[in-house]
Amino acid sequence: MQKFSGLALLRQGLGGHLGWQPQWRNPEPKPAYDVVIVGAGGHGLATAYYLAKEHGIRNVAVLEKGWLGGGNTGRNTTIIRSNYLFDESAALYDHAVKLWEGLTQELNYNIMFSQRGVMMLAHTVHDVQVFKRHVHANRLNGVDNEWLTPEQAKEFCPPLNIAANMRYPILGAALQRRGGTARHDAVAWGYARAADAMGVDIIQNCEVKAIRRNAQGAVEALETSRGTIRAKKVGVVVAGSTSVVMGMAGVRMPLESYPLQALVSEPVKPVFPCVVMSNTIHAYISQSDKGELVIGAGTDAYTSYTQRGGLHITTHTLDAICELFPMFRRMRMLRNWGGIVDVTPDRSPIIGKTPVPGLYVNCGWGTGGFKATPGSGHVFAHTIAKDEPHPIAAPFNLDRFKAGYLIDEAAAAAVAH
Amino acid sequence: MLLIHCPYCGPRPELEFRYGGEAHIVRAEDPSQKSDAEWADFLYFRTNPRGLHVERWRHVHGCARFFNAVRDTTSDFILTTYRIGEPKPDLEALAAKRGAQ
Numbered sequence: 001m002q003k004f005s006g007l008a009l010l011r012q013g014l015g016g017h018l019g020w021q022p023q024w025r026n027p028e029p030k031p032a033y034d035v036v037i038v039g040a041g042g043h044g045l046a047t048a049y050y051l052a053k054e055h056g057i058r059n060v061a062v063l064e065k066g067w068l069g070g071g072n073t074g075r076n077t078t079i080i081r082s083n084y085l086f087d088e089s090a091a092l093y094d095h096a097v098k099l100w101e102g103l104t105q106e107l108n109y110n111i112m113f114s115q116r117g118v119m120m121l122a123h124t125v126h127d128v129q130v131f132k133r134h135v136h137a138n139r140l141n142g143v144d145n146e147w148l149t150p151e152q153a154k155e156f157c158p159p160l161n162i163a164a165n166m167r168y169p170i171l172g173a174a175l176q177r178r179g180g181t182a183r184h185d186a187v188a189w190g191y192a193r194a195a196d197a198m199g200v201d202i203i204q205n206c207e208v209k210a211i212r213r214n215a216q217g218a219v220e221a222l223e224t225s226r227g228t229i230r231a232k233k234v235g236v237v238v239a240g241s242t243s244v245v246m247g248m249a250g251v252r253m254p255l256e257s258y259p260l261q262a263l264v265s266e267p268v269k270p271v272f273p274c275v276v277m278s279n280t281i282h283a284y285i286s287q288s289d290k291g292e293l294v295i296g297a298g299t300d301a302y303t304s305y306t307q308r309g310g311l312h313i314t315t316h317t318l319d320a321i322c323e324l325f326p327m328f329r330r331m332r333m334l335r336n337w338g339g340i341v342d343v344t345p346d347r348s349p350i351i352g353k354t355p356v357p358g359l360y361v362n363c364g365w366g367t368g369g370f371k372a373t374p375g376s377g378h379v380f381a382h383t384i385a386k387d388e389p390h391p392i393a394a395p396f397n398l399d400r401f402k403a404g405y406l407i408d409e410a411a412a413a414a415v416a417h
Numbered sequence: 418m419l420l421i422h423c424p425y426c427g428p429r430p431e432l433e434f435r436y437g438g439e440a441h442i443v444r445a446e447d448p449s450q451k452s453d454a455e456w457a458d459f460l461y462f463r464t465n466p467r468g469l470h471v472e473r474w475r476h477v478h479g480c481a482r483f484f485n486a487v488r489d490t491t492s493d494f495i496l497t498t499y500r501i502g503e504p505k506p507d508l509e510a511l512a513a514k515r516g517a518q
Binding site for chain 1: 418419431432435436438453454456457458460461462463464465466467470472488490491492493
């Protein structure tokens with residue numbers, strides 16, 4: 001692996017930039033692997049990376065139906081935060097934030113992680129009470145979160161409209177200063193490059209068609225569009241397609257797949273200093289380093305696998321953005337798109353073992369999986385390697401729906417995340 | 418935006434409707450006799466197919482009545498709608514009819 005540094009850049013510059021090598025191989029699948037990860041998004045690649053790095057399991061393949069990072073990893077709005085209400089969630093998401101903080105150095109890849117602060121707006125008395133409860137719960141869990149008055153919120157984010165005559169006036173805001181954004185493509189590429197350097201095979205354009213089980217019911221092999229691949233353990237990390245892939249092994253999932261849309265504006269000079277979210281009027285916004293405003297909202301109303309969605313949903317989002325930030329009323333939107341998110345009944349992910357021996361699943365991240373990428377991969381790799389859940393992942397098991405131990409972030413936030 | 422055929426009112430824009438999730442999930446007649454696993458399946462586990470999905474809709478800003486629909490989740494094309502109480506249609510026959518069109 002070529003190490004990236006200022007010196008390397010200078011040396012390559014003197015050589016006309018002709019010496020750069022591909023960042024990962026494009027290998028043919030081997031007949032058998034110790035672990036096969038299905039899905040080369042951020043979570044899947046992170047899982048492979050931590051399997052190789054922390055558990056010494058390097059005979060690993062990551063299979064991807066399309067191209068690396070081409071699903072929800074490249075479609076999200078790149079927001080990172082950990083201000084979740086419940087202890088289990090705070091532990092999981094803050095584990096991820098701590099890994100984000102050192103990730104650029106660890107991967108030797110600039111993921112452009114920027115802790116510019118995530119501010120969540122309160123528009124009703126109910127919002128104020130819920131967010132203050134979040135602030136207190138977070139602080140008890142060692143997660144930073146603070147309450148701002150409308151004036152303090154405007155000071156932190158000057159474009160914000162705090163006029164009293166708004167349709168949904170701003171009564172305050174909760175601010176997590178350690179929250180922020182990262183460049184989502186670079187996260188996938190950085191993990192892919194680092195995993196590949198340790199011997200992990202990343203096999204793109206390889207669709208899993210069937211999961212073969214032996215007489216004891218355990219996972220034996222995957223039938224793919226590039227032939228049969230035998231595997232001792234299989235980890236499924238396929239977001240919106242989880243119900244379909246798990247169905248191949250005969251496992252029914254507590255999931256529904258919805259389109260989630262996002263859009264970007266034309267690029268402009270730096271005008272927006274942080275991330276602002278409004279759950280009540282359904283919009284969130286930040287500005288990328290390229291200058292585009294990155295805007296998103298809640299899911300579409302009905303389940304679908306179409307990777308698009310209704311235009312009236314994005315229109316509704318822009319209504320909210322224009323109300324909150326009047327200076328964007330004449331901005332032109334450049335592109336919009338959709339990704340398919342797998343939503344659980346309690347809006348918390350499912351990480352762990354399944355009823356099928358040797359088959360593991362990491363799914364159900366719904367509308368908020370990107371923020372958890374390093375933490376998710378880290379605890380899932382542990383779960384696969386040791387065949388027992390990582391202590392942080394343990395509460396997020398599939399059996400919680402039978403046992404009734406839901407981690408109900410849906411009720412806690414009253415919106416999709 | 419979808420144009421949805423309400424079996425009571427006729428075709429109306431999607432905004433008049435609310436989605437109601439998977440259809441034909443029957444509540445147990447003897448709830449106390451059901452195991453935790455059966456309750457979990459009833460409450461939380463869903464078919465979530467890539468393809469034909471049988472689902473409930475409610476014409477909330479119209480007649481306010483529930484009805485069922487068969488929709489292709491890969492294209493959002495609604496193959497048919499029918500009233501609550503009518504049996505689940507034969508999905509293979511519907512798909513074949515759709516393919517022939």
